[in-house]
Structures are given as structure tokens and as C-alpha cells.
Amino acid sequence: MKKILILGGGFGGIATYERLHRLVHPANVHNIRIELISKTNYFTYSPMLHEVATGAVDREHVVQPLREILSCCGKDFHQADITRIDPQEKIVHTDRGDHSYDVLIVALGVEQGFFGTPGAEKYALALKWLPGAIEIRNRIINSFELASEMHDAKDRESMLAYMHFVIVGGGATGTELAGQVSDLIQHEMRKFYGDVPTSLAKVTLIHAGTRLLEQMSPRASFEAKKRLYQLKVKTLLRARVVEVTQSGVMLAGGKSIASNSVFWTAGTESVLTSLFPKKLLTERGLLKVTPTFQVHEYPEIFGVGDCASITDPLYSYPPTAQAAVQAAEIVSDNIVAFTQQRSLRKNRYKHKGDIIPIGNGYAIYERNDFVTTGFFAWLLRRIVFLQSMFGWNNRIRVTFEWITDFFLPRDTSEF
Numbered sequence: 001m002k003k004i005l006i007l008g009g010g011f012g013g014i015a016t017y018e019r020l021h022r023l024v025h026p027a028n029v030h031n032i033r034i035e036l037i038s039k040t041n042y043f044t045y046s047p048m049l050h051e052v053a054t055g056a057v058d059r060e061h062v063v064q065p066l067r068e069i070l071s072c073c074g075k076d077f078h079q080a081d082i083t084r085i086d087p088q089e090k091i092v093h094t095d096r097g098d099h100s101y102d103v104l105i106v107a108l109g110v111e112q113g114f115f116g117t118p119g120a121e122k123y124a125l126a127l128k129w130l131p132g133a134i135e136i137r138n139r140i141i142n143s144f145e146l147a148s149e150m151h152d153a154k155d156r157e158s159m160l161a162y163m164h165f166v167i168v169g170g171g172a173t174g175t176e177l178a179g180q181v182s183d184l185i186q187h188e189m190r191k192f193y194g195d196v197p198t199s200l201a202k203v204t205l206i207h208a209g210t211r212l213l214e215q216m217s218p219r220a221s222f223e224a225k226k227r228l229y230q231l232k233v234k235t236l237l238r239a240r241v242v243e244v245t246q247s248g249v250m251l252a253g254g255k256s257i258a259s260n261s262v263f264w265t266a267g268t269e270s271v272l273t274s275l276f277p278k279k280l281l282t283e284r285g286l287l288k289v290t291p292t293f294q295v296h297e298y299p300e301i302f303g304v305g306d307c308a309s310i311t312d313p314l315y316s317y318p319p320t321a322q323a324a325v326q327a328a329e330i331v332s333d334n335i336v337a338f339t340q341q342r343s344l345r346k347n348r349y350k351h352k353g354d355i356i357p358i359g360n361g362y363a364i365y366e367r368n369d370f371v372t373t374g375f376f377a378w379l380l381r382r383i384v385f386l387q388s389m390f391g392w393n394n395r396i397r398v399t400f401e402w403i404t405d406f407f408l409p410r411d412t413s414e415f
Contacts, residue, residue: 001031002339005092005101007082009038009066010046011321012305013107014390015328021073023336032339035076037094041066044130047321048385050173053127053136053263054180055188055410056360061398063130069390082108085275087298103300103335106272106287107328110306110319113267119244120168124264127173138414139261140165140181144189147196163201164259166249168241169266170207171215172356175224177265178205179358182231187360188410203233204257206249208240208266213364215318216354220366223373227358268319272307282309291315291346293331299338304331317349321388326350355381 004020006013017036024032042063051057067074080094085104092099112128114120125139126132143162150159167178182203190198205212205228211221212228212235228235236251243250248258270285280295282288286309287295293308295301303309305324310316317323326349334344353367355377363378364371382402386395 001033002102003100004032004034004103004105004335005099006034006036006105006107007038007085007092008107008109008305008307009036009040009043010107010109010305010324012109012324012328013038013105014043014066014069015325016105016107016304016331017070018390019329019332020335021070023332025073032336033076034073035078035099036066036070037078037080037082037092037099038066039079039081041077041079043069043390045385045388046129049127049130049133050177050180051357052130053133053177054140054184055137055412056180056183058401058411059130059134059415061401064390064394082275087277087280087295087301090300101300103338104302105331105335106301106303106307107305107324108271108275108307110268111271112264113269114264115267117241117244120241120264123244123246124168124262126264127177128268134415136177136263140184141412141414143261144193144196148193160200161247161258161260163196164248164257165201165203165261165263166257166259167203167205167263167265168249169264170205170209170212170235170237171265172213172354174205174207174265175212175228176357177263178203178228178233179231179362180360181263182228182233183359184410186231188412191409192412203231204236204259205233206236206239206241206251206257208238210237212237213356216356216364216366217369217371219371220354220356220364223364223371224356224358227362227364227373231359268306270307284309292334292344293327294334294338294344302331302335304328315346315348318351322352323349325388355384357381 042065045062048062052059070077080096082094084093112126125135147159147162165181167174185201212224213221240252241249242252250256273285287303289303289308291312293302304327306319337344355363355365357363361375363381364373365377389395
């Protein structure tokens with residue numbers, strides 16, 4: 001029996017597992033066993049983390065236990081930290097033991113990057129995984145709790161720092177987070193913290209580029225900036241953060257911005273540099289793969305998702321969830337073909353559009369040259385989320401809770 005080992009429980013890893021499982025189980029006519037290793041025992045729907053960070057979505061809605069997804073084959077899941085991969089011996093070393101493989105799928109994603117900015121990793125909170133979203137949520141709520149205890153005039157300067165929320169990075173995540181933080185302040189915080197002058201609360205979005213959402217059209221960027229202006233978010237373009245301190249950020253040019261809450265969404269970095277031989281990685285530390293998603297030197301190793309980079313630009317895939325899911329379908333089919341010594345296929349990426357929610361009840365939807373904004377785009381985002389979930393039980397439960405939550409205020413309790 002051949003053993004397929006999947007590393008990573010994100011979009012790429014789980015989508016690959018799901019399709020492979022359908023192809024080889026339960027009859028297992030291909031004589032294949034699938035195992036999965038992840039450092040957490042749950043899957044996270046990361047595109048919704050900005051809503052977890054602001055209480056618009058419960059954290060239970062964006063996570064699913066991996067053993068529940070693996071269902072009948074939960075025994076083939078291993079929770080562990082991967083320490084090294086030996087492609088010569090076909091062994092994956094972890095902090096809880098070693099695992100051999102016949103075919104390896106690397107879907108470990110990427111970590112938050114800070115571009116070497118002094119103080120960023122120490123003082124800024126990163127919105128990359130669920131713990132970061134919870135930290136941001138607690139920081140926002142705690143800032144209002146502290147501000148509510150500052151009643152003297154001498155405390156006003158300290159209050160201004162606590163009430164200023166700075167977000168670094170004007171891509172999709174940063175833009176979405178800025179809208180949600182402002183929405184939270186203008187509604188729930190204004191209502192529940194009557195002793196805090198919410199007129200003093202500020203949200204500033206800092207972006208080094210010339211426009212927000214640079215992966216989308218100029219029209220979408222314009223709509224995003226307009227929406228943030230309506231939500232009272234201050235947008236700083238062509239502004240580069242050169243240092244983060246406990247009391248704020250310093251911009252190139254010498255300008256400083258006082259804030260006790262800096263949220264970082266800019267950039268990513270590879271997690272593979274300590275796991276694989278350097279010759280198998282790009283300059284950015286991503287796994288080099290062919291259009292069939294195989295490592296050229298070791299064709300039994302496949303890479304999928306953010307952590308992989310296709311060497312042929314005609315077949316490149318962007319580092320997004322929908323791209324990882326598309327790639328997983330090809331990888332799954334190719335693995336079965338590889339084990340049977342059949343020819344492998346390659347497909348170009350087909351973009352299905354982008355949906356960027358900015359505050360409750362509003363989103364920007366873009367596909368090709370078509371752009372629309374408003375409530376229906378936001379509703380479409382929720383539908384896409386439900387379709388991306390694994391299992392009907394979760395879809396039904398989350399749909400019911402969303403319907404009730406739409407008419408109720410956000411939860412403003414600390415975790």
C-alpha cells in the first residue's frame with residue numbers, strides 16, 4: 001500500500017485531502033493510504049479572520065476540527081510541528097516522531113512577514129491566524145475599558161493613544177480589517193461605552209503603495225477608499241512604516257503616529273527555509289514546482305497553496321484560498337495518476353473574482369471588468385463562505401446563527 005502524506009491543514013491541504021479521499025475511499029481500489037500532519041487540530045477559514053477580530057463573526061464559525069473533516073479516517077491525522085523534511089530518505093521529522101511517505105504534499109502556507117521592520121514583530125499584532133484575531137479583538141475591547149477609566153484632563157493624551165487604531169497594509173486583509181474596526185467603533189462601542197467619547201476614536205490605514213487593493217482594478221480601489229472615508233477611516237498612501245514601538249509607529253520621512261494598537265497585515269514569509277534544502281526553494285523560500293505541481297528533483301513531492309511557486313509563469317497561481325482549492329483538484333488527480341504511472345495534467349488558473357467586505361452589510365465584488373458594490377456583494381461573500389465549509393451540519397448551524405446575529409449587536413466580551 002502506498003502512503004500519501006499531506007503537510008498542512010489549510011485550504012490547500014484540506015481540499016487535496018477531500019478530493020483524494022473521494023478518489024480512493026472507501027473501496028480503495030488504488031491501494032492508497034492518506035495521512036495528514038498539522039500543527040493545529042482545526043481548519044481555519046482565514047478570509048473571515050478580520051470579522052472574528054471585531055466580533056462580527058464568532059470564532060466557532062471560522063474553525064472546524066480536522067478529525068471531523070477527516071471523518072471516518074480521523075486516526076490518520078497527526079498533530080505535530082514539522083522540524084525537517086528529508087527528500088532523499090522520504091521522511092518527515094516532527095516533534096512527535098518521524099513519518100515516512102511514498103508521495104508527499106506540501107501545503108504549509110506562509111507566515112506573517114514584517115519586512116525586517118524594527119519592533120514590528122514585537123509590538124504589532126498580526127492578523128494571520130486565529131490567535132492573532134483573538135488578540136486584536138481583546139486589544140480593541142481592552143483599550144475602550146482602559147479609556148473608560150480615564151476621566152481627568154491629564155489623561156486625555158493617554159486616552160488618544162488608546163483610542164487610535166493603526167492598521168499597516170492596504171491589501172485585502174488590511175482594508176477589510178479597517179472597515180470592520182471602524183464599524184465596531186461607530187456602533188457597538190458607541191452604544192456600550194457611553195463614558196468614552198468615541199469622537200476621539202480614530203482608525204488609520206497605512207499603505208506603502210499608490211492605491212488600496214492593488215491586486216484589483218483602479219475602480220475597485222476607488223470604491224474601497226470611498227467606503228473607508230464614509231466609515232471615517234483615515235487612509236495614508238505612499239507611506240512606509242520604518243519602525244514600530246510600544247507607543248506607535250514611525251514613518252519614512254520622520255512622521256510619528258501615536259497608538260497603543262498597531263495591527264499588521266502587510267507581507268508574508270516562507271515557513272520552508274528550515275525544512276527543505278535551499279536548492280529546492282526560490283529566493284523567497286517557496287517550494288519550486290513544475291506546472292504539474294511537482295518538485296523537479298523529487299517528482300514524488302507536490303506543492304500546493306501559498307508555500308509553492310510554479311516555475312513556468314504561464315501556469316502560475318496567486319497566493320489565495322481560491323487558487324489553492326483549484327490547485328488541490330489538479331494535485332489530487334495527478335497523484336493518483338503518478339501512483340499508476342500515467343501521464344499528469346496541468347491547468348492554468350481560472351480567476352472567479354474577488355469579494356472584499358468593508359464593514360457590515362457592504363462589499364466590493366469584481367470579476368473581469370465587472371464591479372459592483374453594496375449589500376448584495378456582501379451577501380454573496382457569506383454564501384461563498386458557506387460553500388467553502390466542510391460538511392452540511394456546520395453550514396446549517398452557521399446559517400441559522402448568522403440570521404439571528406444580523407439583528408443583534410456584536411459580542412464585545414474579551415476572550
